Amino acid sequence: MNMIVCVKQVLDPEAPPASFKIDPAAKRVILPPDVPPVISPFDEQAVEAALRIKDAKGGKITVLSMGANLQRDVVKKPLSMGADELVLLEDEAFVDGDSWSTAYALAMAIKKIGTYDLVFCGRQAADWDAGQVGAGIAEILGLPGVTVAKKIEVLDGKVRIERVVADGYEVIEAPLPCLVTVSNELGEPRYATIKGIMAAKKKEPIVWKPADIGVDPSQIGAKGRRINLLKLFQPVREGKCDIVQGETPEEAAANLALKLREAKIL
Amino acid sequence: MAEYKGVMVCGEAADGKLAAITAELLGGGRKLAGDLGESLSVVLIGSNISGLAGEAIALGADKVYVVDAPLLQDYQTDSYTAAMEKVVAQAAPRAVLMGQTSMGRDLAPRLAFRLKTTAATDCVEVAVDPGTKQLLQTKPVYGGNALAVFTSECYPQIATVRSKAMPAAQRDDSRQGEVIPIEAGIDPSAVRTRVVQKVPEEVTGIKLEDATVVVSGGRGIGNSEGFKQLETLAKLLKGAVGASRPPCDNGWVADVMQIGLTGKIVAPDLYIAVALSGSSQHMAGCSGCKNIVAINKDPEANIFKVARFGVVGDWKKIVPAFQEKVKQLLSE
Numbered sequence: 001m002n003m004i005v006c007v008k009q010v011l012d013p014e015a016p017p018a019s020f021k022i023d024p025a026a027k028r029v030i031l032p033p034d035v036p037p038v039i040s041p042f043d044e045q046a047v048e049a050a051l052r053i054k055d056a057k058g059g060k061i062t063v064l065s066m067g068a069n070l071q072r073d074v075v076k077k078p079l080s081m082g083a084d085e086l087v088l089l090e091d092e093a094f095v096d097g098d099s100w101s102t103a104y105a106l107a108m109a110i111k112k113i114g115t116y117d118l119v120f121c122g123r124q125a126a127d128w129d130a131g132q133v134g135a136g137i138a139e140i141l142g143l144p145g146v147t148v149a150k151k152i153e154v155l156d157g158k159v160r161i162e163r164v165v166a167d168g169y170e171v172i173e174a175p176l177p178c179l180v181t182v183s184n185e186l187g188e189p190r191y192a193t194i195k196g197i198m199a200a201k202k203k204e205p206i207v208w209k210p211a212d213i214g215v216d217p218s219q220i221g222a223k224g225r226r227i228n229l230l231k232l233f234q235p236v237r238e239g240k241c242d243i244v245q246g247e248t249p250e251e252a253a254a255n256l257a258l259k260l261r262e263a264k265i266l
Numbered sequence: 267m268a269e270y271k272g273v274m275v276c277g278e279a280a281d282g283k284l285a286a287i288t289a290e291l292l293g294g295g296r297k298l299a300g301d302l303g304e305s306l307s308v309v310l311i312g313s314n315i316s317g318l319a320g321e322a323i324a325l326g327a328d329k330v331y332v333v334d335a336p337l338l339q340d341y342q343t344d345s346y347t348a349a350m351e352k353v354v355a356q357a358a359p360r361a362v363l364m365g366q367t368s369m370g371r372d373l374a375p376r377l378a379f380r381l382k383t384t385a386a387t388d389c390v391e392v393a394v395d396p397g398t399k400q401l402l403q404t405k406p407v408y409g410g411n412a413l414a415v416f417t418s419e420c421y422p423q424i425a426t427v428r429s430k431a432m433p434a435a436q437r438d439d440s441r442q443g444e445v446i447p448i449e450a451g452i453d454p455s456a457v458r459t460r461v462v463q464k465v466p467e468e469v470t471g472i473k474l475e476d477a478t479v480v481v482s483g484g485r486g487i488g489n490s491e492g493f494k495q496l497e498t499l500a501k502l503l504k505g506a507v508g509a510s511r512p513p514c515d516n517g518w519v520a521d522v523m524q525i526g527l528t529g530k531i532v533a534p535d536l537y538i539a540v541a542l543s544g545s546s547q548h549m550a551g552c553s554g555c556k557n558i559v560a561i562n563k564d565p566e567a568n569i570f571k572v573a574r575f576g577v578v579g580d581w582k583k584i585v586p587a588f589q590e591k592v593k594q595l596l597s598e
Contacts, residue, residue, distance in 0.1 A: 013409045017546060017568050020411045029408060099375065100384070128407050128414075129527065130387050132375035135343075139379035144458035145343055147372045150521075160462070165368040166530075167522060168467040170340075174459045183528065184511065185521050227384040230402065231415040241560065241573045249579040250587035256559065256577050257591035263575075265536050265557050266503075266595060 001059030042122025048189035079200035080192035101224030103136025134181035150185035274359035287365035294432030323443030335450035383420035410550035479505025485512035486541025544569030
């Protein structure tokens with residue numbers, strides 16, 4: 001089983017909300033210097049999905065990431081969890097893309113990697129929350145795609161996927177090769193082992209430039225965008241919470257009920 | 267791109283009627299169509315779905331495109347993308363609105379890449395730029411920490427819209443409209459996936475999305491036993507129980523109870539957040555709540571920034587006492 005997992009380095013979504021700042025003029029997030037980036041959490045679950053299949057069936061997992069100044073200790077995390085290879089599309093030309101230019105570059109890199117049965121992505125990245133790149137890669141490569149998966153198994157040359165829907169889940173069968181996007185319902189990704197961390201340290205990623213995957217720089221990153229970001233801003237929160245007091249927690253609780261009644265909410 | 271005209275809503279059915287999200291998209295779509303001076307259409311894809319065309323017209327559609335075929339019984343990426351491709355080729359809409367639903371979040375990007383156009387997903391607002399007539403598509407990004415407005419010069423412009431973001435259209439059975447059947451003509455071998463089974467996760471009582479009171483628990487509830495207590499309170503208030511992501515990830519409650527960016531969107535009159543920090547990702551699912559009440563032992567918790575009323579303290583002491591007082595007040 002040859003598997004490719006696409007992962008994105010993002011601002012840690014668990015960072016304290018107060019540290020989140022944007023530069024509205026530049027339409028950019030100001031990266032807080034004291035908060036290290038992480039692999040987008042759904043992407044880490046995509047790595048876990050691939051590892052579970054490797055555990056059951058064996059196989060090779062190639063991790064693919066894209067950007068500029070990718071921090072090696074961050075993008076190597078999937079290797080320390082048990083993935084086999086790391087390919088980085090690393091160049092300024094890959095930066096600031098939209099779903100289109102991102103999916104295009106990743107699809108071309110996947111073509112270059114060549115052999116694959118399954119391609120995994122997270123259901124959406126923790127920065128732009130678009131959830132489009134997986135579908136885009138599938139469309140560009142002509143693959144069947146199943147999104148928002150919580151369980152993925154390979155049986156008799158087919159893939160069987162539990163897809164999360166509003167009132168439960170659907171069981172879907174698809175032929176290989178197939179693209180699958182993974183959701184948090186899959187469960188917690190495994191921790192890296194000491195052995196894994198040591199092995200990942202020694203492993204050098206393969207770094208590709210636009211020319212290596214045969215793409216024109218005008219089609220990738222910011223230049224390849226089709227959707228325009230007109231404005232980026234932080235919603236204003238009122239922050240006028242009436243903290244209800246009391247001598248004891250029980251009294252405060254009763255006072256809360258009285259306040260809600262007064263305000264005609266109860 | 268003068269050939270693209272009109273606003274098209276991608277309809278969905280639920281329990282033999284049009285889904286609530288479709289009525290909302292028709293309400294919002296009517297406003298956009300009015301601002302553009304163009305027409306509003308609905309596309310219905312499915313099996314035995316033609317009967318819903320009348321309801322779509324009553325809810326404001328000028329035209330209803332119906333693609334009805336047994337092969338379209340279940341939503342599947344390949345068959346629905348092919349059907350939508352055909353409808354768009356014939357109708358050439360300027361804008362296509364879908365719900366940010368299990369279907370819309372899968373179909374919109376696939377269709378956008380097929381048609382070499384753009385999609386903006388999970389929009390909370392869609393408006394028309396009066397100058398360019400392009401859509402102004404506002405969506406939360408960075409887990410709801412920021413909002414982004416996107417525009418595009420590609421057509422059709424596809425947007426998926428979050429539930430409860432647009433006011434639902436009012437039904438008027440005297441409205442007239444045109445029904446246009448479109449032959450699906452899908453080669454079954456081109457549909458590569460197969461839905462083998464549908465497994466509903468039953469939740470008893472009032473549906474979370476429809477509840478006027480929601481009692482929601484977070485990581486601090488600690489176990490499934492704790493949620494039983496919240497259920498008692500919810501029952502007293504004739505409401506439903508929800509949760510942030512950690513209780514779902516830990517298996518204390520069913521996944522379908524998750525409220526937030528990747529879960530359910532709720533908009534009750536009263537939202538009681540218990541032992542829940544109020545991350546942006548969670549709050550993205552409750553921006554429509556009228557009154558948020560927070561019970562949390564951490565006075566610095568983010569939930570107090572969005573709550574109208576709050577109590578700082580241990581929920582295990584506060585919830586039972588609150589429940590007693592509410593019971594007393596409701597019986598007076």
